[in-house]
Each structure stands twice: as C-alpha cells, then as structure tokens.
Amino acid sequence: xxxxxxxxxxxxxxxxQSMTLQxxxxxxxxxxxxxxxDPGMGLRLIHYSVGAGITDQGEVPxxxxxxxxxxxxxxxxxxxxxxxQTSVYFCASSYSGGxxxxxxxxxxxxxxx
Amino acid sequence: xxxxKQNSPSLSVQEGRISILNxxxxxxxxxxxxxxxxxxxxxxTFLISISSIKDKNEDGRFTVFLNKSAKHLSLHIVPxxxxxxxxxxxxxxxxxxxxxxxxxxxxxxxxx
Numbered sequence: 001x002x003x004x005x006x007x008x009x010x011x012x013x014x015x016x017q018s019m020t021l022q023x024x025x026x027x028x029x030x031x032x033x034x035x036x037x038d039p040g041m042g043l044r045l046i047h048y049s050v051g052a053g054i055t056d057q058g059e060v061p062x063x064x065x066x067x068x069x070x071x072x073x074x075x076x077x078x079x080x081x082x083x084x085q086t087s088v089y090f091c092a093s094s095y096s097g098g099x100x101x102x103x104x105x106x107x108x109x110x111x112x113x
Numbered sequence: 114x115x116x117x118k119q120n121s122p123s124l125s126v127q128e129g130r131i132s133i134l135n136x137x138x139x140x141x142x143x144x145x146x147x148x149x150x151x152x153x154x155x156x157x158t159f160l161i162s163i164s165s166i167k168d169k170n171e172d173g174r175f176t177v178f179l180n181k182s183a184k185h186l187s188l189h190i191v192p193x194x195x196x197x198x199x200x201x202x203x204x205x206x207x208x209x210x211x212x213x214x215x216x217x218x219x220x221x222x223x224x225x
Contacts, residue, residue, distance in 0.1 A: 004156070031211055040122070042115070042202060043157070043215040050211055058212065090156050098206025098213040099145055104156030 136203030
C-alpha cells in the first residue's frame with residue numbers, strides 16, 4: 001500500500017525559478033495538507049484542502065499556490081523560489097483533518113540557491 | 114506565535130528507563146491532541162492521541178496525560194528502547210477546525 005507519495009525527494013532551485021511538488025494519496029482521504037519543517041519551528045501549515053475543489057491557506061501561505069482537482073492529488077507550486085523557502089516539505093492526508101490520524105509522505109528536501 | 118510549545122529541544126535517556134516529553138498549549142479551544150514520531154529522512158508517523166474528555170490514554174509502552182487546567186500534556190515512554198530515538202512532535206486541534214498546530218519537536222536519544 002502506497003499511502004502518501006511525494007515527488008521529488010530532493011530538489012535544488014535557483015532563486016526565481018518555479019516548480020511543483022507533487023503529492024498523491026491512495027486512501028480516499030478528503031483532507032490533505034502541506035507543511036514545511038524548519039529547525040526549531042516544527043511543522044508549519046502552508047495550505048490545506050478539505051476536498052476536491054476546496055483549498056484554504058494555512059499559517060505560512062505566501063509564495064505558494066495549491067489546487068485540488070481530484071481527491072488523490074494535491075500539488076504545491078512555488079511561484080518564484082526564494083532562499084527563505086529552503087526547507088523540508090511534507091504532504092499529509094487524513095480522514096477528518098486534525099481529528100484523526102494524519103498520514104505523511106516521506107518529504108521533499110528543497111534548497112533554493 | 115506558536116500555540117503549541119515543546120520547550121525541551123532534546124532529551125537523553127538510558128535504555129529501560131522512562132522518557133517524559135512535555136507539551137504546553139495556549140489556545141483554550143484545542144480539544145484534541147496527538148503525538149507524532151519522526152525518524153530522519155522519513156515523514157512523521159502517528160503515535161497516540163487524546164481527547165479533552167479524557168485525562169489519560171495508554172497504548173502499550175506509550176501513555177499520554179492531559180491536564181486541561183494547566184494546558185499541559187505529556188508523553189511517557191516506558192521502558193525506553195533504542196528504536197525510540199527520534200523526534201517527537203506534539204500537535205493539537207480545535208473542534209470544527211480541520212487544522213493541526215504542531216510544536217517544535219523534542220529529539221529523544223535512548224542510550225544503551
């Protein structure tokens with residue numbers, strides 16, 4: 001069982017470049033979310049979705065876009081990469097948001113130079 | 114402003130002894146709490162949770178205690194094993210809110 005799959009695992013970008021981090025889940029979960037993990041900051045919510053066609057901002061949404069066209073997929077787009085976006089990114093899915101266990105992908109380590 | 118705080122960045126414990134991880138929260142609307150464990154180069158995995166209607170929840174070697182009046186919860190691991198060496202995140206959510214708020218994490222090292 002795949003669970004939550006994130007691609008790529010590693011990425012180096014130049015300042016100003018754009019890219020999309022992919023996330024797919026096969027558990028038919030309605031709720032999906034993106035977090036970034038930075039030293040001493042824990043996991044901070046970037047964007048989340050409560051179902052196909054519905055997205056909302058989290059704690060640190062600036063510089064990121066999301067869309068949810070299917071239940072399975074929730075890509076995260078960096079519009080114009082900045083060094084401050086150097087981080088480890090995690091995608092998660094769950095049956096019912098913060099009230100149930102969330103399943104996380106393995107993460108994408110992004111470096112912006 | 115972080116609403117979930119884990120004030121101890123690290124904890125070192127001898128194998129077989131108890132590990133106690135602490136977590137404080139400031140948002141009085143939080144009523145559901147979860148602990149996640151994370152190994153290097155992996156995503157966090159769910160460990161244990163507790164609802165505010167309870168003050169204790171146990172699952173094998175892991176027990177979570179909730180003190181609502183103090184806005185404090187703790188995770189006890191007894192006995193600690195080398196495989197427990199990981200980063201532990203405390204998380205909280207409020208009723209009707211889909212979002213989870215995470216603490217900064219505590220790195221546990223279990224010494225042989």
